[in-house]
Amino acid sequence: MDHFLRQRGRALIDFEVGVRRAANRMHMAVEGILAAKGALAETLPQDMDARHAFVDDVLAGALVYQARALFGEWSACQHGQVCEAAFEEICDDIAPMLDALADGTTTIEEFPQFVPPRYWSEVWFHRTTGGWDAGPYSGFVHGELVHKRYVSRIFPGDIYAQRRTVLDELPRHDHARILEFGTSSGHYTVALSERFPRAMIVGIDPSIRMLEQARRVGNALGQAWQLRVGVGEDSGLPDESFDLVTSYAIHHELPPQIIARWFAEAFRLLEPGGDLLMVDVPRYADLDRLVAWRFDWAAKWGGEPFWRASAQLDLAEGARAAGFVDVHAGGIAPAGNPYVVYGRKPEQAHG
Numbered sequence: 001m002d003h004f005l006r007q008r009g010r011a012l013i014d015f016e017v018g019v020r021r022a023a024n025r026m027h028m029a030v031e032g033i034l035a036a037k038g039a040l041a042e043t044l045p046q047d048m049d050a051r052h053a054f055v056d057d058v059l060a061g062a063l064v065y066q067a068r069a070l071f072g073e074w075s076a077c078q079h080g081q082v083c084e085a086a087f088e089e090i091c092d093d094i095a096p097m098l099d100a101l102a103d104g105t106t107t108i109e110e111f112p113q114f115v116p117p118r119y120w121s122e123v124w125f126h127r128t129t130g131g132w133d134a135g136p137y138s139g140f141v142h143g144e145l146v147h148k149r150y151v152s153r154i155f156p157g158d159i160y161a162q163r164r165t166v167l168d169e170l171p172r173h174d175h176a177r178i179l180e181f182g183t184s185s186g187h188y189t190v191a192l193s194e195r196f197p198r199a200m201i202v203g204i205d206p207s208i209r210m211l212e213q214a215r216r217v218g219n220a221l222g223q224a225w226q227l228r229v230g231v232g233e234d235s236g237l238p239d240e241s242f243d244l245v246t247s248y249a250i251h252h253e254l255p256p257q258i259i260a261r262w263f264a265e266a267f268r269l270l271e272p273g274g275d276l277l278m279v280d281v282p283r284y285a286d287l288d289r290l291v292a293w294r295f296d297w298a299a300k301w302g303g304e305p306f307w308r309a310s311a312q313l314d315l316a317e318g319a320r321a322a323g324f325v326d327v328h329a330g331g332i333a334p335a336g337n338p339y340v341v342y343g344r345k346p347e348q349a350h351g
């Protein structure tokens with residue numbers, strides 16, 4: 001979505017990217033110290049709280065550990081604020097363009113009786129201020145500034161290509177009715193549209209601000225996505241109305257009992273033979289204790305209150321418990337991230 005940031009806004013965001021990259025490099029130095037002191041994956045405590053306490057103890061007095069914490073804290077708190085500030089500088093210029101993109105073939109259905117769940121409305125994820133619906137253009141700020149100018153530059157690889165690659169995990173690609181849980185500002189929806197150009201795509205998310213940005217993206221691309229304000233665990237959509245239910249990077253923002261309901265709701269919504277493809281962060285059980293501690297440390301600083309509980313769940317087992325068959329799960333090579341769970345609703349589930 002075309003826009004030009006002012007020099008100050010660009011510099012602020014670039015600075016935060018630099019801080020976060022420096023924190024990532026410091027983290028590697030921290031792990032080097034741990035190794036030198038004999039704190040290896042196989043010697044770390046099994047319990048995650050005990051693991052943190054053990055590492056804190058080993059690294060007490062290590063300046064690079066303190067600096068890494070400071071840089072991480074700074075970047076976690078500041079990245080959202082600088083993106084807001086950068087947007088404020090251009091808001092008057094681009095608001096008409098953003099508002100005009102509300103018109104088109106991508107639509108949003110709102111439900112006046114919808115009350116967002118408290119696990120969503122009471123948490124300001126990612127340590128941003130005000131949560132997903134903080135301001136009138138939060139969707140643009142998240143999708144175009146936080147995501148494309150910050151997140152995409154601090155994580156390894158092409159995070160948008162990864163959204164396309166995971167679709168290779170599907171056994172077929174003739175899906176015609178696709179439901180996406182957690183559409184947000186539409187990054188995965190774009191990948192779905194590219195891979196399934198003739199499919200009807202329905203997207204559900206509790207955040208009207210994020211869906212407004214997805215609608216802009218959809219309209220700019222000439223898509224006819226049907227977006228709905230709501231939650232995956234209670235979609236309000238009819239039984240057996242989709243042949244693919246999918247999501248990208250949401251489970252770590254959900255309490256475990258909601259994840260179980262997501263699988264059950266996806267099962268209800270799929271026609272017999274329909275496919276489930278859920279994508280999220282790696283499972284701690286698949287990682288060694290040092291790498292799991294690394295993820296857990298980042299989640300703790302990054303404002304992710306459900307990450308640990310979610311990453312400790314066996315999602316394949318969750319899919320099987322809901323009735324899915326041919327379930328397989330695992331991290332995508334080469335880094336094992338993202339993590340994909342596939343399942344199929346059996347044909348005989350009908351009736």
Ligand SMILES: C[S@@+](CC[C@H](N)C(=O)[O-])C[C@H]1O[C@@H](n2cnc3c(N)ncnc32)[C@H](O)[C@@H]1O
Nearest residue numbers: 182184187188205206207210231232248249250
């Ligand atoms: C990390 S973003 C999703 C990323 C997006 N799928 C992508 O590919 O970039 C998390 C999104 O999940 C949404 N969300 C949180 N709880 C949800 C729920 N129960 N059902 C559907 N969406 C939910 C949030 O509102 C937010 O927009």
